[in-house]
Amino acid sequence: MTTAADEFGSLDDSTTDDLPDLVEGPMITANHGQAATNVGTMTQYITNWLGRYRAARELSPEFVASTMDTFVEREYLHAGLSTGPMRSGEAASLLREYHCVLLVGSAESGRRTAAVALLSHTGLPMHELPVDDDVQRLLRPGDVAWDESGRVAYLVVVPRQAERSGRLVEQLAGYRAEVERRDARLVVLLDREAWLMVEGLPGFGALMVGPPDPGRVLERLLRDQRQVWEVDRLLHEQAVAQVLRGAGPGQVLRLYRRIMSAAGEVLRRGVADPVPVIAEEAVKAYQNWDEQLVQWFEQYSDPRARLFLIALAFLEGEPAGDVLDRSEKLGKVLDESADLRGGVGGMGIRRLARCVGAEVDGEWRIRFTRAAYASSVLSFVHGDQSKEFRRKLWEWAAVLPMRGGPPHQRIAVQVADAMLMMNLSMPSPNIPEVRFLVYSWWRHPALRPLVTNLITVLALSPEAGSVMRRRLLQWATEFRDPGLLAAVAAVCAGPFADTYPQAAFTRLRRLAARESVDDDVVAAIVALWPRPAHRRAVLQQVVGLVAEEGPQRSVGLRAFAAISVVPSDVRDVFHALAADDALRGSLIGALMDLFTPPGPQGEFRQALEVWLEVAVDEPAYQELIAGLFVLAGRKGSSDDGVSARYAMMNKLLDEWQPVVEDGAYPGARDFRDWLCERLHRADPLSGWRSESLVALR
Numbered sequence: 001m002t003t004a005a006d007e008f009g010s011l012d013d014s015t016t017d018d019l020p021d022l023v024e025g026p027m028i029t030a031n032h033g034q035a036a037t038n039v040g041t042m043t044q045y046i047t048n049w050l051g052r053y054r055a056a057r058e059l060s061p062e063f064v065a066s067t068m069d070t071f072v073e074r075e076y077l078h079a080g081l082s083t084g085p086m087r088s089g090e091a092a093s094l095l096r097e098y099h100c101v102l103l104v105g106s107a108e109s110g111r112r113t114a115a116v117a118l119l120s121h122t123g124l125p126m127h128e129l130p131v132d133d134d135v136q137r138l139l140r141p142g143d144v145a146w147d148e149s150g151r152v153a154y155l156v157v158v159p160r161q162a163e164r165s166g167r168l169v170e171q172l173a174g175y176r177a178e179v180e181r182r183d184a185r186l187v188v189l190l191d192r193e194a195w196l197m198v199e200g201l202p203g204f205g206a207l208m209v210g211p212p213d214p215g216r217v218l219e220r221l222l223r224d225q226r227q228v229w230e231v232d233r234l235l236h237e238q239a240v241a242q243v244l245r246g247a248g249p250g251q252v253l254r255l256y257r258r259i260m261s262a263a264g265e266v267l268r269r270g271v272a273d274p275v276p277v278i279a280e281e282a283v284k285a286y287q288n289w290d291e292q293l294v295q296w297f298e299q300y301s302d303p304r305a306r307l308f309l310i311a312l313a314f315l316e317g318e319p320a321g322d323v324l325d326r327s328e329k330l331g332k333v334l335d336e337s338a339d340l341r342g343g344v345g346g347m348g349i350r351r352l353a354r355c356v357g358a359e360v361d362g363e364w365r366i367r368f369t370r371a372a373y374a375s376s377v378l379s380f381v382h383g384d385q386s387k388e389f390r391r392k393l394w395e396w397a398a399v400l401p402m403r404g405g406p407p408h409q410r411i412a413v414q415v416a417d418a419m420l421m422m423n424l425s426m427p428s429p430n431i432p433e434v435r436f437l438v439y440s441w442w443r444h445p446a447l448r449p450l451v452t453n454l455i456t457v458l459a460l461s462p463e464a465g466s467v468m469r470r471r472l473l474q475w476a477t478e479f480r481d482p483g484l485l486a487a488v489a490a491v492c493a494g495p496f497a498d499t500y501p502q503a504a505f506t507r508l509r510r511l512a513a514r515e516s517v518d519d520d521v522v523a524a525i526v527a528l529w530p531r532p533a534h535r536r537a538v539l540q541q542v543v544g545l546v547a548e549e550g551p552q553r554s555v556g557l558r559a560f561a562a563i564s565v566v567p568s569d570v571r572d573v574f575h576a577l578a579a580d581d582a583l584r585g586s587l588i589g590a591l592m593d594l595f596t597p598p599g600p601q602g603e604f605r606q607a608l609e610v611w612l613e614v615a616v617d618e619p620a621y622q623e624l625i626a627g628l629f630v631l632a633g634r635k636g637s638s639d640d641g642v643s644a645r646y647a648m649m650n651k652l653l654d655e656w657q658p659v660v661e662d663g664a665y666p667g668a669r670d671f672r673d674w675l676c677e678r679l680h681r682a683d684p685l686s687g688w689r690s691e692s693l694v695a696l697r
Contacts, residue, residue: 046417046453050495053460057499059116059126059155067116070220072212074114079104079199079206088114091207092121098205100176100186104195105209108248114209115155115187122185124153129175132502133469136161139502141174145533151183158190168197176203214247221256229263230275237279243286258285261371269369281371288376288425297384300355303336304347309356312366313377314397314418315411320349320366326400333396334389375421382422382430394419394433398440407444416454429464431471435484442483452490459496469503476510485517493524501534505541512545512555525559529569538563539576543583546590557590557604564607570614574621577628584628591632596641599648609656616667626675630682646679 055063076091077083079102095101095118103118105111119126127147132139136159146152156175158168172188179186180203190198199206215235222231234240243255262282266274284292300306304327311327353360357373360366368374382390397419401412419437423429434455441447459468476488489511497504511521525542528534542563545556564570577584594600600608615621633645653672662669 046413046420046450046457049420049457050453050460053457054495054498057128057460057495059119059128061125064116064120064126067113068120071113071117072216072220074110074212075210076114076118077208077210079195079208088117089121092118094205094207095119095122095185095187098203099179099184100188100204102188102190102195102198102201102204102206103209104190104192104206106191106211108250109209109211110249111189111209112155112157113249115189118187118207119153119155119185122153124151124185125149126153126155129154129156130499130501131157131159133159133466133500134473134503134506137167138171138175140171141178143502143537144175144178145501145536146178146182151185153185153187154179155187155189158188158194160191168194169201172198172201172204211248214244214249214252215241217249217252218244218256221253222259225260225263229267229278233275234259234279237276239283240279243283255282255286258282258372261285265369265371285371285373285376288379289370289373290376290380293376293380296357297380302347303331305352305355307331307334307336308352309377310381310393312356312358312368313374314400314415316367316374316414317365318411318414320353320360320364323366324349324352330393330396333392372421372425374418375425378418378422379426382426390430390433391436394436398436401447402440407441407447409446409450412441412447412450416450420454420457423458423464424461426463429458429467431458431464431467434458434468434471435475435479438484438487439481442487448487448490451487452494455487455491456494456496459491460499469500472507473503473510476507476514480514480516482516485511485514486520489517489520489524493527497528497534498531501537504528505537509541509545509552512548512552513550515551518551518555518558521555522558522562526562529563535572536576539573540583543586543590547586553590553593557594560590561603561607564610567610567614570610571621574614574624578620578624588628588632588635591628592635592645595629595632595645595648595652597644597648599651605652608652612653612656612668612671616671622671622674626678629675630678633679634682646682649679650676 073087075085076088077085078094103111103115105114129144130139138156138158175186219235225231244252259278259282262285263278266277266281271277307327307330308324311323311330315323315326349360353366357370358366358368397415400415401407416437419434423431438451441451455468458464459472472488472491475484479485488507492504492508508521508524511517525538529538542556542559545552546560564573594604611625615625629649633649634642653676657665657668657672
């Protein structure tokens with residue numbers, strides 16, 4: 001059966017790792033192909049995918065506990081020393097000694113799980129540090145959202161091409177300084193090529209790690225199934241042993257999931273001796289049924305049978321008659337001959353079901369009888385047919401949920417899941433077809449969360465992630481469809497930004513230059529602002545936008561106003577501005593534009609009034625505002641509207657705190673008068689500097 005953890009692999013894009021399932025072993029009930037009935041609705045199924053990726057990236061306590069529950073010990077060697085191999089507990093002593101450890105392993109070594117094992121021995125909460133995915137390098141230490149809540153154990157995965165930047169040694173030294181300052185711990189995962197660039201780096205311990213025994217990994221994963229069927233027999237089946245020979249942990253995990261899927265199907269059929277059948281079908285499913293599909297397409301040249309097979313791969317678990325109807329419509333889209341549609345001389349549903357290896361149940365719903373067969377079918381036809389065929393296929397699939405009124409959400413999830421599973425099982429994912437779903441579905445608000453989650457899961461997956469992330473950048477830069485651009489903004493406002501913050505902000509900056517999606521970009525920035533890990537970076541991006549010209553400045557100003565509504569948010573803005581000269585400098589030009597007659601209006605004016613309210617009782621905030629106003633007012637030459645800008649500032653102050661209300665608000669009155677005096681005395685030819693900024697640092 002398809003489990004809640006089906007296809008969940010490594011989250012290190014440079015490797016396939018042995019990450020465990022985050023749920024208990026599933027109950028074997030029935031195989032519904034892509035419809036995982038034991039997980040709840042299919043929408044929940046896709047959401048669970050996203051939750052598992054997030055848990056793994058965040059190194060949540062649940063994820064760490066699940067990892068260690070299925071952990072198989074492997075050998076750790078102290079690099080450069082002739083000591084013997086160590087287990088994870090012994091190797092963790094190096095982390096306690098140095099605080100920072102380089103863990104060197106090949107792409108198939110299961111090194112990420114080995115790193116989690118080391119970190120787990122610290123007893124500290126864990127976080128994975130994001131990287132700059134677009135340029136394949138580590139973030140600068142100053143751009144990392146270090147956890148301020150206490151001592152933390154960190155994991156960072158050096159990107160595959162990071163050593164090409166020539167700054168890896170410098171960056172790692174900066175990370176070590178931050179770790180030491182915080183009394184934290186850090187494990188740096190890197191391959192041997194990167195290790196050659198940093199070997200002997202002061203202050204770091206170094207460990208080499210090898211892969212675990214694949215047989216032991218599979219045995220560990222299947223331990224909960226011993227009560228249901230003879231696991232030990234399966235481990236000695238020749239077909240299984242052959243796959244395990246030389247397999248990396250990620251390959252073992254994939255085989256495990258195929259075994260679970262095959263076991264559900266075989267036990268449902270009541271096979272007398274299930275173990276050999278489970279082994280045979282699991283291995284074929286592991287290989288995407290490739291040999292069997294080649295033979296099937298050679299045997300069945302009838303378009304009606306082929307169309308039915310493909311339609312069922314999208315609609316498994318649906319009424320058989322509906323699948324037949326949709327297959328005939330697919331034939332029309334593909335310009336197949338008209339006589340295959342509705343002719344009494346053609347194959348009917350029962351015969352078609354037998355042809356494609358499916359069965360119809362008592363409720364007349366149809367499904368494949370082979371484990372993970374639907375995704376294998378789609379992967380096969382994608383690799384075997386032309387680009388034009390793929391385009392027509394997904395244009396047909398995209399309209400499957402449409403029925404004249406509200407879209408059929410269950411069918412939409414079936415199609416989205418087909419897209420997901422296909423791309424996770426293909427050696428070369430065909431991400432471009434995702435846009436056909438976006439084109440068709442984004443105009444329906446009910447389907448937007450599904451679109452966003454699908455793209456996000458693909459972007460985070462080890463199989464299709466790098467392709468999907470590049471595609472998001474291409475869409476944000478080159479495409480014009482408002483729905484497609486809005487979908488990119490929505491993705492960048494979600495979990496994608498937690499894993500790849502730099503990539504998310506890069507795409508939002510590109511979108512900010514496209515006037516058709518201003519509202520969506522502002523909404524994305526506002527959605528990221530409340531999350532502590534992004535707050536400083538969001539402010540940097542917003543101020544960077546307001547320093548630009550044209551549409552980007554407009555988006556930046558709107559976003560700045562949107563994050564200046566709540567007093568606590570404004571205080572965070574003030575502290576960040578006070579601590580960063582570059583941020584203040586970038587903001588001055590935008591304030592100059594705001595105070596050019598007729599002065600700030602609407603949401604910008606309201607935001608500035610909140611600034612003034614927050615500063616009433618805080619002298620350091622007052623100094624900050626005075627400095628920004630003075631410099632923004634006199635920016636440019638004396639002939640460049642300096643007096644007019646100061647007049648707009650005075651007008652704002654007088655309307656914010658009218659003289660007639662001075663008796664009721666003495667603090668606001670005093671601040672207004674003080675700031676008006678500062679503006680009056682402002683000299684465009686002299687500089688301004690406030691020592692009071694030190695109080696905020």
